[in-house]
């Protein structure tokens with residue numbers, strides 16, 4: 354898929370120069386978001402780093418430069434955007450997990466995952482996209498997960514929030530085909546070595562697949578913005594199970610059961 358079509362119908366991508374761009378990274382206080390901020394630091398982009406933990410945000414900002422905005426994306430999206438001002442690149446990265454049998458999942462955790470992982474990126478996009486469309490220039494990044502492409506046992510709600518993000522991004526991409534300067538990218542990481550698992554309360558214990566470094570996802574995010582890449586799997590081999598799930602869902606389910614579930618943030622849960 355691409356962000357726009359040329360007059361001849363050929364696929365075209367909305368690439369974006371980072372130098373001089375104002376980039377808002379949510380979840381910049383930790384893991385993938387902090388690594389993305391560090392990767393952006395040398396590009397000439399102006400950074401706004403968002404999260405809730407002011408001290409950790411300040412520590413990241415000390416290394417990367419940029420402004421710090423401590424807000425809860427689930428409840429304070431409007432305040433965050435009002436303080437950030439016009440944004441050229443929105444990296445929707447803040448997210449939370451929960452692992453365990455769905456029937457034992459507390460209602461409050463269901464609501465929290467839906468609010469942080471799905472409703473907040475939609476709210477931030479609703480507030481910031483009009484400015485990008487008016488400028489004819491901008492980029493939306495959604496850090497989803499392989500779980501959103503294949504569905505992972507013990508993490509049904511997490512998978513649903515990430516599947517929702519993928520569908521939201523795809524719908525926007527179609528809708529924005531007439532605004533060639535505005536791009537939409539989704540990232541589908543597998544297991545990434547961040548505090549995500551400790552925070553969700555269920556550590557990652559599998560020997561395989563080995564977690565990848567958050568810097569690898571950060572590099573993929575920068576490449577997606579610069580080249581207008583619509584979809585990036587990290588590591589790249591994860592596109593195989595995702596494609597199989599789409600092309601042959603029966604075969605995929607049989608294989609997934611045989612091998613004990615899909616490798617992903619939740620497969621250990």
Ligand SMILES: NC(=O)c1ccc[n+]([C@@H]2O[C@H](COP(=O)([O-])OP(=O)(O)OC[C@H]3O[C@@H](n4cnc5c(N)ncnc54)[C@H](OP(=O)(O)O)[C@@H]3O)[C@@H](O)[C@H]2O)c1
Nearest residue numbers: 380382383384385404405406425426447448544545547549
């Ligand atoms: N780690 C993995 O294996 C993996 C795999 C696939 C996808 N992902 C996705 O990658 C993204 C980043 O995760 P990570 O691995 O870097 O985890 P992480 O180290 O736990 O970082 C999560 C970030 O989200 C922020 N956040 C959480 N709730 C928030 C809220 N209500 N308001 C504002 N910020 C909030 C946290 O900031 P504060 O603590 O300062 O609020 C933190 O900066 C998530 O969307 C996650 O689903 C992770």
